[in-house]
């Protein structure tokens with residue numbers, strides 16, 4: 001997003017389904033089922049039945065080959081007008097926020113007046129692939145014209161080639177799980193188990209309080225029997241979390257990362273409605289906030305020695321400088337809790353003079369934030385993290401929080417993503 005922009009895109013609100021734990025409430029739902037239901041919830045909330053919006057942009061990290069046109073198919077299955085264009089984007093866990101930035105940029109440039117950004121993921125209906133031998137044999141079988149050709153193709157299939165390739169939650173270039181990568185970062189930044197567990201408890205308490213005060217009533221639509229995020233445990237305590245065994249970085253006797261202070265594998269979808277101010281006024285819809293600016297960054301975690309999930313630390317000074325802001329100039333911070341230690345390492349890096357000077361090229365550290373302003377309505381540790389759906393959850397929730405706080409309030413979003421990438425964004429009410 002280059003500055004200055006012709007106009008700012010407005011965030012009008014969002015919708016998501018409660019997030020489910022993997023292989024649980026949504027075990028029978030596909031990405032398309034969940035995205036369609038989420039779009040329909042948004043359509044109902046904003047009275048968009050039969051209407052065409054400028055574009056729908058969404059994506060999934062884990063996607064079957066049959067879902068090559070996932071977003072468009074979901075639009076066709078929804079109550080939006082069938083003439084609404086739609087396409088897929090994918091930037092790992094940054095997908096939902098990147099989709100919102102794409103829609104906002106097109107609105108800012110006057111190319112569209114309204115749009116929906118979203119994301120969906122299922123770890124229950126993960127796409128299984130077959131090995132090269134079996135794939136080639138099946139294609140040959142499909143193209144075979146004679147019985148002899150068919151038998152030859154079948155003859156190529158060896159028992160060993162029948163074993164499916166199950167997608168792993170790991171980085172292809174290192175073979176390490178994202179949690180194991182993060183364990184290295186947690187050790188490098190000396191993030192204690194207690195601090196991670198405290199952040200986790202806060203996430204659960206804040207999300208539970210947000211549900212209890214009705215904050216999520218117009219952000220979440222019940223789905224397949226769930227009314228709240230299935231992972232939410234309001235009774236989580238530091239004492240209970242302290243009993244869990246480490247699950248990542250287990251080669252280290254002082255390993256700190258557990259199932260409690262890591263996000264669970266999850267299923268779910270989210271969507272956000274954005275528009276120009278004029279479109280919002282024409283439709284009688286209040287503007288919650290504007291998406292002011294955004295920045296992506298990538299780090300070399302393979303050869304460069306940087307932590308896999310540290311890219312937002314690099315994107316942040318760029319977006320702050322472009323907008324003449326400091327890290328302290330915000331009323332709310334939404335830092336995606338991939339793991340509790342990801343949030344804590346990122347915050348520590350921004351406070352660290354050596355990191356800010358040597359790696360970010362800054363004269364002074366970005367400094368500390370007021371922790372009371374962080375993830376005030378809970379985040380991914382409590383809600384769960386269906387990869388591509390997290391961005392939409394955060395944008396909609398922050399926009400509403402800013403609107404509640406009054407005009408002229410500012411919020412900051414930071415989302416780390418697989419492949420050493422990160423997306424940050426600024427919202428203003």
Ligand SMILES: CC(=O)SCCNC(=O)CCNC(=O)[C@H](O)C(C)(C)COP(=O)(O)OP(=O)(O)OC[C@H]1O[C@@H](n2cnc3c(N)ncnc32)[C@H](O)[C@@H]1OP(=O)(O)O
Nearest residue numbers: 093178179236240247259260262263264265338416417418
């Ligand atoms: C850019 C990014 O976002 S990167 C992040 C991408 N996401 C990931 O990599 C996902 C990482 N998560 C995972 O792989 C898995 O969820 C794991 C490995 C952490 C845990 O998987 P599982 O072992 O299936 O977790 P499970 O839910 O069974 O929890 C294990 C135990 O911890 C307990 N537990 C989990 N959370 C809590 C909590 N908040 N409070 C108390 N106990 C808890 C469970 O009750 C369970 O106990 P039990 O064994 O007595 O039943």
